[in-house]
Each structure stands twice: as structure tokens, then as C-alpha cells.
Amino acid sequence: DAMVIQNPRYQVTQFGKPVTLSCSQTLNHNVMYWYQQKSSQAPKLLFHYYDKDFNNEADTPDNFQSRRPNTSFCFLDIRSPGLGDAAMYLCATSRDVLAGHTDTQYFGPGTRLTVL
Amino acid sequence: AQSVTQLDSQVPVFEEAPVELRCNYSSSVSVYLFWYVQYPNQGLQLLLKYLSGSTLVESINGFEAEFNKSQTSFHLRKPSVHISDTAEYFCAVSETDKLIFGTGTRLQVFP
Numbered sequence: 001d002a003m004v005i006q007n008p009r010y011q012v013t014q015f016g017k018p019v020t021l022s023c024s025q026t027l028n029h030n031v032m033y034w035y036q037q038k039s040s041q042a043p044k045l046l047f048h049y050y051d052k053d054f055n056n057e058a059d060t061p062d063n064f065q066s067r068r069p070n071t072s073f074c075f076l077d078i079r080s081p082g083l084g085d086a087a088m089y090l091c092a093t094s095r096d097v098l099a100g101h102t103d104t105q106y107f108g109p110g111t112r113l114t115v116l
Numbered sequence: 117a118q119s120v121t122q123l124d125s126q127v128p129v130f131e132e133a134p135v136e137l138r139c140n141y142s143s144s145v146s147v148y149l150f151w152y153v154q155y156p157n158q159g160l161q162l163l164l165k166y167l168s169g170s171t172l173v174e175s176i177n178g179f180e181a182e183f184n185k186s187q188t189s190f191h192l193r194k195p196s197v198h199i200s201d202t203a204e205y206f207c208a209v210s211e212t213d214k215l216i217f218g219t220g221t222r223l224q225v226f227p
Contacts, residue, residue, distance in 0.1 A: 033214075041220075042217040092159075092160075097213045101148045101213075102148070104150070
């Protein structure tokens with residue numbers, strides 16, 4: 001089945017130690033998104049790629065970076081995780097943008113990040 | 117900029133009772149609207165969506181939502197809920213190439 005895969009499902013890191021979260025998709029979608037979701041809150045968009053074009057949200061801290069080496073893979077790098085970065089990180093994909101609107105987004109299962 | 121309001125943070129209901137989860141969005145010329153469901157420790161799953169056409173959209177598991185342009189609403193309904201419907205429900209509206217999410221409604225179904 002075509003899907004969005006996130007690895008690992010659970011990640012523990014130490015305060016200040018860089019960490020990378022991985023997302024892959026078999027849907028061949030053009031757009032890939034990274035969201036941060038804290039407990040009992042809505043997902044918050046960090047950034048997204050439209051093909052190779054990177055789009056950063058204005059309020060995303062510089063501590064968060066992303067790479068998309070090819071259509072299938074996208075990575076989230078947290079350079080120096082703080083305690084406040086502990087959250088669920090969700091990757092999503094959409095096929096394209098239709099008439100100025102995002103198409104349906106398909107989400108991965110998420111990676112829960114713990115910062116010690 | 118678009119915004120989405122889900123007024124009810126929690127909705128407790130008994131099994132087999134009807135339920136409505138409310139969603140209002142800020143007005144726009146045209147909108148795409150979505151409902152997503154999230155079970156504990158999982159990602160979001162698309163429940164249903166409105167892009168155009170019929171204002172009443174249905175999901176395969178008995179949920180339905182009606183797009184009401186005059187009231188800028190997209191409320192989610194189910195005539196008879198199951199224990200397994202217990203989850204967090206997010207309403208979302210498209211804005212260019214992004215989704216704007218509401219704060220979510222926790223549906224808790226009791227036996």
C-alpha cells in the first residue's frame with residue numbers, strides 16, 4: 001500500500017544533542033510537510049517542500065532545519081533540542097496544489113520526541 | 117488569513133447517541149474543508165473533505181459533514197456513535213498550499 005512512513009516512532013535525545021527524524025513516502029507526491037504537535041494541541045506547520053522549493057513558516061525557530069534529497073524522502077533536523085521541543089512530529093504529503101488550495105494531506109504515524 | 121474555530125474542546129457522549137462536532141471558519145471566496153481524526157499516539161487520518169459540489173459529504177464509517185457557506189460552518193455529525201469513535205477530531209481549512217487546523221475536539225464515548 002502507498003503510504004507515509006516515519007522513523008523512528010519514538011526518539012529520545014539529550015538536551016542539546018542534534019537529532020534527525022526521517023520521513024519517506026511511496027505516494028510520489030510533490031509536497032511534503034513537517035508539523036510539530038504538542039500535547040492536546042493542533043498540529044503546527046514548521047515548513048514544507050513543494051518539489052525542491054523549501055517554504056519555511058515565519059515563526060519556525062532556526063533550530064529546526066529540513067532536507068529533501070529526493071521526491072521520496074524528507075528529513076527534519078533539530079540542531080540543539082531543548083526541553084520545549086519535546087513533541088510529536090508529523091510528516092504529511094499532498095499530491096499537489098489545486099487551484100490555489102492544498103490537496104488532501106496524508107499523514108505518517110508520527111515520531112514522538114523526548115528530550116532529557 | 118484563514119482561521120478555524122472548534123468551540124468544543126471536549127464532547128462526552130454515550131454509545132449509540134448522536135453527536136455533532138462544531139467547526140466554523142473565517143470567510144473566504146472559496147474554501148476546501150477537511151475533517152481529520154487522530155487516535156492516541158498516531159498520525160492524522162482523513163475522515164472526509166469538501167472541495168466542491170454537494171454540500172453534504174460522507175465518510176465510510178458513518179460520519180457526515182455539511183458545508184454551510186452562509187454560516188461559514190462545516191459541522192461533523194454521526195447519528196449513532198461507537199466506543200471506537202473515541203478520538204481527537206480536527207477541522208481544517210486550506211489556505212493556498214497549507215492547512216489551517218482548529219484546536220481539536222476530544223470525543224469521548226462512554227458505554
